[in-house]
Structure formats: C-alpha cells, structure tokens
Amino acid sequence: MTARTPKAGEGPLAGAVRALARPGGPTRALLGGALLAGAVYAAFGGPFINLIGQSCAVFAIAALGQSILMGSAGQVAFSGGAFMAIGAFTTGMLSGTPLEPFPIPLVAGALIGWAVGLVSGLPGLRFRGLYLLLASLALQFIVLSLAHTYQSAHHPAGVLVPPLRLGPLDLSSGRALYFTLLAVLAVVYAAAWAVERTGVGLAWRALRESEVAAAVSGVDVTRWKLYAFAASGAVTAMAGSLFAYLVGRADYQSYELALSISLITMIFIGGIRSRLGALAGAVVITTLPYLLQNNLSVWLGGLGLDAGWYAANQSQVNAGLFSLLFLLVVLFEPHGVEGILLKAERAVRARSRHRTAGGAS
C-alpha cells in the first residue's frame, strides 16, 4: 500500500474548495446554505416562524425516509403516511407506560417501522412498478384502518402524547423543541449520508438502475430491496413519532393518503435523487400553506378579487395546488429544485469556460 503523500495546500479549506469546484458542488452549497439560513431564521424569527420551522424539521425527516426508498433504491410506495402513523401511534400507546420517557417511544417507533417496512417490502419481491404501488396503497389503508379502529375504541379525540421531556429538560415547545427536532434531523441525515456512501448505497443505486443488471453483478436484489423498505420505514416512523410530540396527540386523520402524496411531492419537488433535495422539498411543501394562508388573500385583494372562497376551502385548494405543482415538476423538471440549480450551474460553467477561452485567444 502506498501511503498518501500530503500535497501542498491540502487541508480542510483546500478540500472545501475542491468540493465546490466539482460538478454539482455549487448546487449543493447553495441548496445547503439556503436550508441552513432558513433553519437559523426559523430559530430566531419569532414564535410563529419557529412553529413552522418545527413542522419543517419533522417533515424533512419524513421526506428523508421516503427518499431512501424512492430516491436511493428506486422503489415506489404510497405508504409514507402509514409509517408516520406507526411512529405516532407507537408514541401515543407508550404514553402512560414505563416506556414513556423520550427517546424510548422514538426508538420503539423506528423499530416497529423497520419491521413493518421489511414486511411491506415482501410484495416488492414479486411485483414491480404499478403492482408494488398498489401493495403499498393496501398497506396504507390497512394501517390507517387499524389506527382508526384503535382510536375510536379508546381515544376518540386522538391518543394523547405527553410533552417532550428528556430527563429533567423540558423540550416540549419553542426553541427547545425546535432544536431537538433539528438534532434528530441532523443525526438521521448524517446516518443516511454515511450509509449511502458505503456498499449499501452502491447496492441501492444498482437496483434503482436495473434489477437484472444488479443481480447479474452479484447484488442480492431481494435482500437490499427489503433493507431499503425497512430503513425507509424506520426513518419515516421516527418522523411520525416526532409529529405526535409536536401536536401533542396521535390522530389517524393526520396520516391519510393525502399525507403520503404530500411526502412524495416533497421528494420530487426538491429533487428525487438527492437528500438535500428531499429537505428542500419538505420545507417548500410545509411552508407553502402558511405563506398562502397569510398572503394569498392580500394578493387576491390587490387584484380586486374576493378571497373568501379560498379561506373557506383552504385545505382542498392547497391539496389541488400541490398536486398541480407535482404534475408540473414531473412533466417539466423531473429533478426538481436541484435539477433547476444544476442546469443553472452548468450554464454558468459553460459561459465562464467560453469567456476564458475567448480571453486566451
């Protein structure tokens, strides 16, 4: 083995410069920078902004969970809402038991999410594409109907979840809650990043490209597909558990099919192939309703239009808007926000190359 000879100028700074110079580097830097700026703004921008930031952090975790399955491993599923429900109801059902203290419910939710994820991957061993999608839809309805039945039998108004506490620390609201959620997000993000750098990520990429090509290369398609479902289930369930802490209860109505579709919209809008894209999509889809709620009436009023119909049908109109947004993204920019940034980056590169070439001649 040859030892690495340290080159002149090799340090964290030079490494950062090199990472920035790589194709896609500026895009990642811009996206990551914007997300960080948003995260800081949410921390210090007042209680309402802070509240939105908390939701963003939770849905960013959920979007990461879905992007493991659909972005990294190339599978499809409509069951994101079901896995969030699993996390939320696990958390709710553990409250009042000796297992109530945080983070036990979070971990328990992740474990159950992992196990159900494994099982939910089983149809994927025989089916692909549309059939797999139908199987995931079935899971969504099974989980939701179980949650519904349990909830109406025992807690009609939703299963109460105690305020988030870590030992003596009260993390149940405000900045403390926000930073707790961000910390979980950071851990999940780092874990996903680290795992996907290894052979596991390579196996997932291979089966995303082509299952036959992957199998011929020696990749055990069955096994890695199941692990993708399991890992995705665990992370998405963690988001569900945190969401239950955020709203103080587990209510099956929060986890209907519409949520699964929102989660898919998030990862497509941000950029299906990238983790940062999943975060960006989660932030866009989570903040958009608040933005519309606050501003749309004003904008419409400015145009001389009556905004009353919007205020009255807000959630339906928003759902329609998001579906439209999703369609537009899939039709015109399949790689989402990240794809747009990458295109811009390429254009800038081509232009500066052109300019230097012109200057040299």
Add this chain to the structure above:
Amino acid sequence: MNDRALVCDGVDVHLGGVQILRDVTFDVRPGESFGIVGPNGAGKTTILNVITGIVRPTAGTLRYGDTDLLGTAPHRMRGHGIGRSLQSTQYFKDLTALQLVALGRLPNSVAGALSFGAHRRRRRTGGSQPAAEALELLGLADHAERPLGELSSAVQKLVDIARAVVAGTHLLLLDEPTSGVSAQERGMVSDALDRLRGLGRTIVLIDHDPGFVTGNCDRLMAMNFGQVLHVGEPDEVMNNETVKRSYLGEKEERHDGNA
C-alpha cells in the same frame, strides 16, 4: 487452476407458451473461447440467461465443473466463478468506472457492505483496490474516476467486463461486447479478450460481428430458432451450409436464385 468445463445438456426453455430453446446441448472446455452465433431471436442471450439463473429451463441439465447451476440465483453465480457482462450500457451512467467495477465484488452481508469503500480515497478498504487492479488489467486505469456516461462505448463495455472479472471469476459470459462500438475501437475489445484468455479465463462470447467472433474464438456454436445448428472450429461452422443459409447466406442465396 481453471479446469472446469461448462456442460449444457438438452436444455429446453419455454416462455409464455413459446419454446425459446429446444434441446440445446454443448460444452465449453476449460480455457477456451467459445462463440455463439446466430440471427436475432436465435436464443443466444437466452442461453446466457439460463447459465446465469435469470431464466429457468423446463428441461435439461447445466453443470459447471462439479456445480449444478440450475436453481442457483443470479447473484450467486460470481460465487461459483461465473461473471457476465451486460449487453446494454444504458445503466449506471453516473457511477464512476471504479464504482461500477467495485459493484462486481460488493458483499451481500450488511457488515460487509457497510465497510465496503468504493471510492479511491478509501482504496485500502473493501472493493476499490481489486477494482483498480481489474481496470488496470484491461488497460483502463486512466478512466477509473470518470463517470461511465462520459466514456466511449468501447470503454464502457470494457469497464463492464472488468466488473464481471473483478470477483475472481474464471468463466466469463460476454454479451455482445462490440455492439455500439465503432470499428476503430473493436481492436481494444479484442486486445482485452486476448489478455483474459492469456490469463486462462474461459470465455463464452456472443456477438453480431462474424469477423469479431471468428477472430476471437476457438470454437463456435451456430444457432437458429432456439436450436443448435452446428458446433465446431470457426471456419468449419461459418462454411457449414445450414449455418450459411440461416445466418449469413440469405443474400447470396437470393443472388443465386436470380442468376
């Protein structure tokens, strides 16, 4: 070292009620280059699919050395010393050459995969070192860090062959290594095959270019409509009347008819 023969005996394949292969019998001797020729739809790729466990035959036996290959899952083939290159290069465009080759050694255990580095920076762990060696063997060391999509189709094909070789396989199934490769670059593929043969690898080769197959193989098997027409020395097979009629001679025959 490599003294295992591939023996295929009486293999039938039916897919959706259609018979794709009928009583296919042949053997590939250790260390030889064995070409399979025939028109489109003759069943050439299906034979590779049978050998690699993607397609299950309805009758017949298939052995490699002492190993019964029937019922073995595709991803276990490399464990039996069998590697296969892909006909298409449309996949894995954004993997680097090194990463694609490393894929050929990726462990299927969680612990193994987690400690498997496919980046140059982590050469000493996992798959990068053998992958770099396999690329070097085929003269591709310069391309290691380039994304596959940026490479010429000949180089992509060779990288994929390196991927099939990297697990230490001694029987290589090459599915059309010159399809989409320019005439100038075919020499590169021939050279790579020569090197592999020099190392004692057994090669089963499918290709559409008759000149390439006759030039690179010790023996040929000609097929049509899922049946074996003839097995023998390249010249003998190519000059066989049945083979000429089915595969090469259609135009000449029409000429004869006109004359």
